[in-house]
Amino acid sequence: MSVTVRVPAKVNVQLAVGAARPDGFHDLANVFLAVGLYDEVTVTEADELRVTCEGPDAGQVPLDRTNLAARAAQKLAERHGRTPDVHLHIAKDIPVAGGMAGGSADGAGALVACDALWGTGASREELLDICAELGSDVPFSLVGGAALGTGRGERLTPLEVGGTFHWVFALADGGLSTPAVYGEFDRLAQGRDIPEPVASQELLAALAKGDVHALAAALSNDLQPAALSLRPSLADTLAAGRAAGALAGLVSGSGPTTAFLAADAESAAAVAEALRASGTCRAARVAESPATGATVV
Ligand code: C5P
Numbered sequence: 070m071s072v073t074v075r076v077p078a079k080v081n082v083q084l085a086v087g088a089a090r091p092d093g094f095h096d097l098a099n100v101f102l103a104v105g106l107y108d109e110v111t112v113t114e115a116d117e118l119r120v121t122c123e124g125p126d127a128g129q130v131p132l133d134r135t136n137l138a139a140r141a142a143q144k145l146a147e148r149h150g151r152t153p154d155v156h157l158h159i160a161k162d163i164p165v166a167g168g169m170a171g172g173s174a175d176g177a178g179a180l181v182a183c184d185a186l187w188g189t190g191a192s193r194e195e196l197l198d199i200c201a202e203l204g205s206d207v208p209f210s211l212v213g214g215a216a217l218g219t220g221r222g223e224r225l226t227p228l229e230v231g232g233t234f235h236w237v238f239a240l241a242d243g244g245l246s247t248p249a250v251y252g253e254f255d256r257l258a259q260g261r262d263i264p265e266p267v268a269s270q271e272l273l274a275a276l277a278k279g280d281v282h283a284l285a286a287a288l289s290n291d292l293q294p295a296a297l298s299l300r301p302s303l304a305d306t307l308a309a310g311r312a313a314g315a316l317a318g319l320v321s322g323s324g325p326t327t328a329f330l331a332a333d334a335e336s337a338a339a340v341a342e343a344l345r346a347s348g349t350c351r352a353a354r355v356a357e358s359p360a361t362g363a364t365v366v
Contacts, residue, residue: 071113074182076174076210077103077360078163080236080321080328082276082284085266086291089255094205098266099218100228100273101209103360104236108163108171110138110178112186115156118142124161129244137176137203142183144199149189157182166244168296168322170206174363177210181363197225206322213362215276217268230359232279234330235337237315239306239350241325245299250323253295266291285316285330296324303327306349313343 079101087096120139122130134140138157146153157179163171177200184191191199200207205222215228275283297303303320306327310318314336315329327350331337337355344353 070186071111072182072185073109073111073366074178074185074363075107075109075366076178076363077213078106078169078171078174078356079103079206079209080169080358081290082288083269083272084290084292084322085268086254087266088258088263094221095251095254096220096266097218097222098268099222100215100268100276101218102215102230102234102276102358103209103213103362104356104358105360106163106169106238106354106356107360108174108178109160109366110175110182111158111160112142112179112182113156113158114186115154118153118155120157120159122159122161126165127161129165130159130161137172137207138179140203141176141180141199144202145180145183145187145189145191148195148199149187151187153183155183155186164238164240164326166246167240167326168245168320168324169238169326170210170322173204173206173210176200176203176207177363181211181365185365211363214359228273229277230279231277232281234281234284234358235332235334236356236358237310237329237331237337237340237344238321238354238356239310239327239329239344240352240354241300241303241306241327242351243325245296245323245325247323250292250295250299253298254292257295257298281316281330281332288317288319288330290319290322292323293320296320300325302349306344309347309349310340310344313340315340
């Protein structure tokens with residue numbers, strides 16, 4: 070028997086970052102929006118825990134026990150006094166180390182898949198607890214839709230979304246390490262007063278109304294200067310997407326994927342085409358939001 074779970078990628082429509090905390094993490098006001106690019110995690114009984122991966126970026130995915138899917142299976146098994154002897158297969162479509170929570174998606178997907186395969190019957194609360202132990206973005210991969218993440222991003226409040234938004238994602242060559250981008254944020258912040266991160270009311274209202282122009286005007290990412298500092302070429306990608314008619318563009322999370330909001334599906338297709346032709350990215354993908362969280366298929 071096997072179980073397959075589909076999990077979406079995310080874009081941060083607002084990422085407000087506070088000063089570094091004593092534990093090294095940063096308090097956030099993190100407005101997550103799930104987008105329709107998906108990984109699928111399939112779990113099957115096996116003699117021992119193993120992970121395999123398919124997809125264009127599969128070569129960059131670690132297949133050892135550091136993989137978030139493997140860690141999710143181990144954590145659920147430990148809590149329920151059983152062995153995590155399963156084969157986890159990841160069909161990967163979310164960019165790797167791209168700032169779109171691809172690794173987090175696999176963690177949330179494996180957790181839901183193992184829970185279903187083993188009949189563990191873990192409560193939503195327990196699943197969310199395990200997700201938060203796995204990483205700051207993993208709880209959102211489980212719930213999907215749109216949510217405000219506070220604390221280090223793991224404490225979620227669901228948000229209303231009043232329409233469909235059309236995005237273009239420009240994939241960059243190679244990934245960016247999330248800790249390295251936060252480290253660069255700290256370096257750039259030295260000697261400056263960092264305000265408490267708060268969610269933008271304009272942005273939340275734009276999401277609730279489904280108002281794409283208001284959302285475009287309110288997009289923000291405090292990690293963007295740090296990502297651009299580590300990867301200056303992203304400025305060319307942002308300029309190319311804006312010149313092609315995107316309403317706005319920003320770095321997705323810690324990057325290096327850049328995200329462009331388009332007025333409608335037709336405009337998104339045109340922006341994607343122009344980005345591909347611009348030579349400023351490896352590939353361009355269109356996707357709609359919001360998207361549902363981890364779902365057994
Ligand atoms: O929680 P997660 O393991 O995904 O975080 C990866 C790294 O990103 C952390 O080790 C930390 O360097 C950085 N981070 C942070 N503040 C957050 C979330 C992540 O500094 N709120």
